[in-house]
Amino acid sequence: MSAELAGRLALVTGAGRGIGEAVVAALVEQGARVLATDLLPDGVEALAAQHGDRVTARTLDVSDAVAVEALTDHAERALGPLDMAVNVAGIMRSSHVVDLTDEDWAATFAVNAGGVFHVSRAAARRMAERGHGSIVTVASNAAGVPRSGMAAYAASKAAAVMFTKCLGLEVAASGVRCNTVSPGSTLTDMQRALWTTADETAATRHVIEGDLATYRTGIPLGRIADPADIADAVVFLASDRARHITMHDLYVDGGATLRA
Known part of the structure; x- marks a missing residue:
């Protein structure tokens, strides 16, 4: 096990499967302790069973601002100060715009943009007071290139990218870095x-x-992409190897967007 992230605590949302699960595994491999959260308990509980005391499992609805603040307070009291926060939780409601319902639009933004806001705000407040920390948001290459049938998803991910950049600008003087990783098609x-x-x-x-x-x-x-490809990029941006990188959007899509 590498000691690169030894002694550090990370909060990961959407950790129960796919990219989130891979991020947890990659962080643990680098020596970190992880508070793994998901809306459904099964996946994160399996991670806790697999990794022992390196992973603490909790259920969390990132669209619920009160729940996010409560969990963050509890985590810092029980586990210690957060060094890293990784926003992976996300949903997709695929539909052409003329058929897209108000409910699907609102639900997509509640998780993909609102959840990023709630978790990042809670983490940034505490990290800024301590003068260090790293926040990484998993977005999508769809945030930068139009996708047919994915308007709500793409728009919500674009919002998450720009929000993360704005937050990064505001907290840079406090020693907190904020970056995004934008995957392309990934086997999830x-x-x-x-x-x-x-x-x-x-x-x-x-x-x-x-x-x-x-x-x-x-x-x-x-x-x-394999989820581990995305996780490796997340861990890099969260680590000291990226200590002079902030407000950056790292595309991990095999060149699919031709970096348009």
Whole structure:
């Protein structure tokens, strides 16, 4: 086990599966202790069982500002001061705009933008008082490139990116860094929910090759990301190796957006 993050405490939202689960594993591998949170308990409880006292599991609805503040207060009393906060919790309600309901729009923003606001605000307040800390938000390359059928998701992720940059500007003088990681297509349950076939080989090939009908380019590197690819970028930005990086949006998408 590396000692790079030894003695440090991280809060991770959306930790029960996919990218969040991979972030927890990567942080633990680097010596950190992790408060792993998710709306559903099963995934984070399994992580706690797997990693022992390195991981503490808690349920959390990031759209609930009162719950976020309460959990952050409890965590700092029970576990110690937060050194890192990683916003991974997110949802997708896929629909063309003319068919998109008010409820789906509001729910998407409540989690993807509101949740980032609640968690980042709670963490930044405490980190700024101590003069150090790192906040990393997992956004999406859809925040920078239009996606057909993904208006609510893309807009909410764009909001999360700009919010994180603004927060980073405000707390920079206090020694707190704020960055985003923007994945492209990644092998998660959210990605699989977009597929129109149960044949994973065919589905991944379609993503890699692109889709002219939806004006979507393929992936130049020729592979879909593994959640660990995203987690590695998150841990880098959270660590001292990125001590002079803030307000940065790191695309981890195999070149899919041609960095438009």
